[in-house]
Amino acid sequence: MKTQIAIIGAGPAGLLLSHLLHRQGIHSIVLERQTRDHVLSRIRAGVLESTSVEVLRAAGLADRMDREGHPHDGMRIAWAGRDSFYVNSGQMLGRPFVTYGQTQIQQDLFAAADARGQSLLHGVHGITLHGIDGASPSLAFTHQSENRELKCDYIVGCDGFHGPSRRAMPAGVLREYEKVYPFGWLGIMARVKPLDDVTYAYHPRGFALASRRNDKLGRFYIQVPLEDKIEDWPDGRFWAEFKARFPQAIARQIEEGPSIEKSIAPLRSFVAEPMSHGRLFLAGDAAHIVPPTGAKGLNLAISDVHYLSRALASRYHDASEELLGNYSATALRRVWSSVRTSWHLTNLLHSFPAATDFERRAQEHELAYLQSSTRAQAALAEQYAGLPLEI
Ligand code: RFL
Numbered sequence: 539m540k541t542q543i544a545i546i547g548a549g550p551a552g553l554l555l556s557h558l559l560h561r562q563g564i565h566s567i568v569l570e571r572q573t574r575d576h577v578l579s580r581i582r583a584g585v586l587e588s589t590s591v592e593v594l595r596a597a598g599l600a601d602r603m604d605r606e607g608h609p610h611d612g613m614r615i616a617w618a619g620r621d622s623f624y625v626n627s628g629q630m631l632g633r634p635f636v637t638y639g640q641t642q643i644q645q646d647l648f649a650a651a652d653a654r655g656q657s658l659l660h661g662v663h664g665i666t667l668h669g670i671d672g673a674s675p676s677l678a679f680t681h682q683s684e685n686r687e688l689k690c691d692y693i694v695g696c697d698g699f700h701g702p703s704r705r706a707m708p709a710g711v712l713r714e715y716e717k718v719y720p721f722g723w724l725g726i727m728a729r730v731k732p733l734d735d736v737t738y739a740y741h742p743r744g745f746a747l748a749s750r751r752n753d754k755l756g757r758f759y760i761q762v763p764l765e766d767k768i769e770d771w772p773d774g775r776f777w778a779e780f781k782a783r784f785p786q787a788i789a790r791q792i793e794e795g796p797s798i799e800k801s802i803a804p805l806r807s808f809v810a811e812p813m814s815h816g817r818l819f820l821a822g823d824a825a826h827i828v829p830p831t832g833a834k835g836l837n838l839a840i841s842d843v844h845y846l847s848r849a850l851a852s853r854y855h856d857a858s859e860e861l862l863g864n865y866s867a868t869a870l871r872r873v874w875s876s877v878r879t880s881w882h883l884t885n886l887l888h889s890f891p892a893a894t895d896f897e898r899r900a901q902e903h904e905l906a907y908l909q910s911s912t913r914a915q916a917a918l919a920e921q922y923a924g925l926p927l928e929i
C-alpha cells in the first residue's frame with residue numbers, strides 16, 4: 539500500500555486531518571485499532587472554542603453543529619455554597635463558545651469520510667514505524683490476520699496518549715513534561731434538562747461540573763478519589779454528592795435522572811516536545827494531555843491538525859518545507875497556553891487532599907478575587923476562550 543500521508547488513529551485529530559488534507563488534494567490513509575462503534579462509544583469532551591467552530595465551518599463540517607450545538611456567552615462559577623458568578627467571555631471578547639459533543643463530531647467526521655471515500659482501516663494491530671529519519675518512511679501492521687506495509691511520504695501520529703507514535707521518536711530527541719493529579723473525574727450522562735450555563739463548582743467536598751449535550755441531555759462530573767470505582771457510585775449517591783457541591787439556588791434547579799453512561803477518568807497534564815522528528819509528526823493527545831477542567835483537549839487536537847494540514851499543503855503545492863519545519867514550535871505555543879490554563883483552573887477549582895490550611899485559604903481568596911474583579915474575570919475569559927490561531 540502507498541499514500542502521501544499515513545495517519546495513525548481515527549479520533550478527532552486523525553479524521554479531521556484526513557478531511558482537511560483531502561480538501562487540499564492530498565491523499566491519506568487512516569489506520570485505527572478499534573472498531574467504528576467503539577470509537578463512537580467513547581464519551582468525552584463537549585465544549586468547542588470559537589476557533590474550533592471556525593475551523594469546522596471552514597472545512598464544511600459544521601451543518602449539524604450549527605443546528606444542534608448550543609452557543610454560550612460565558613460560563614458560571616460557584617464556590618463553597620455561595621452565590622455563583624457568570625464570566626461573560628462573549629461580552630468581554632466577542633467570542634462565544636459552543637457545547638456540542640465529541641461523539642457528534644466523530645459521527646460527522648465518519649460521515650464526511652464515507653462521503654469522500656476515505657481509505658480508513660479499522661482493526662489494525664501491532665503498528666510499527668520505520669524510516670522516519672529518511673525520505674521514505676513506512677508503517678508495518680497486521681490487518682485481518684495479514685501482515686501489511688504502508689509506504690508514505692509522512693507519518694502523522696494521531697493515536698492518543700497510549701499510541702505507538704510518540705514512543706517511536708529516537709531516545710534523546712523527546713523531552714516530556716508531566717503532572718499527575720491526586721484525583722479523577724466521575725462523569726455521567728443523563729436524559730434530563732441541563733442547566734442553562736456550563737457551571738463549575740468548587741467546594742471543600744470537591745469539584746463538580748454541570749454541562750450539556752442538548753436540551754434534553756445533561757453531562758455531569760464530580761471529583762472523586764483515584765481509587766474509587768464506578769460500582770462505588772450508584773446514581774443515588776452521585777446525585778446527592780453532586781447537589782451538595784452546588785449552592786442551594788442551583789442545586790434546586792438540577793434535575794435528577796438515571797445515568798445512561800458512567801465513567802471515571804484520571805487527570806493529567808503532559809506535553810512532549812518537539813511535536814515532530816524527521817518525517818513523523820504528532821497531533822492531539824499523542825503529544826499532549828490536559829486535565830478536562832479547561833475543556834481544552836479536543837480544541838488542541840483541532841488546532842494542531844489545522845496547523846499541520848496547512849503546513850503539508852504548503853509542502854505539496856509550493857514545495858516549501860518552512861511551515862512543516864515550524865509546525866512543532868507553532869503548535870506548542872497554543873498547547874502551552876491551554877496546558878497552563880487547564881492546570882490553573884484545576885488548581886483553582888479542586889479540593890487537593892494534601893493541601894495545607896494556608897493553601898486552602900489562598901485558593902478561596904483567589905475565588906473571592908475572581909468574583910469581585912471584572913479585570914480578573916476578563917483575564918480568565920481570555921484564557922477559557924483560547925488563543926486565536928496564528929496566521
Ligand atoms: P483520541 O480521541 O484518543 O484518538 C486517538 C485514536 O487513536 C487510536 N489508537 C490507535 N490506532 C491504531 N494503532 C494504535 N496502536 C492505536 N492506539 C490508539 C485510538 O483507538 C483512538 O481512536 O485522540 P485525539 O484524536 O488526539 O483527540 C483528542 C481528544 O479525544 C481528547 O483531547 C479529549 O477527548 C480529552 N478529553 C476531554 N477533553 C475535554 O475537552 N473535555 C472532556 O470532558 C474530556 N474528557 C477526555 C475526556 C479524554 C479521555 N481519554 C483520552 C481517556 C475523557 C477521557 C476518558
Ligand code: PHB
Pocket residue numbers: 582583584585736747749750757830831832833
Ligand atoms: C463536557 O461538556 O463534557 C465538559 C464541559 C466542560 C469541561 C469539561 C467537559 O471543562
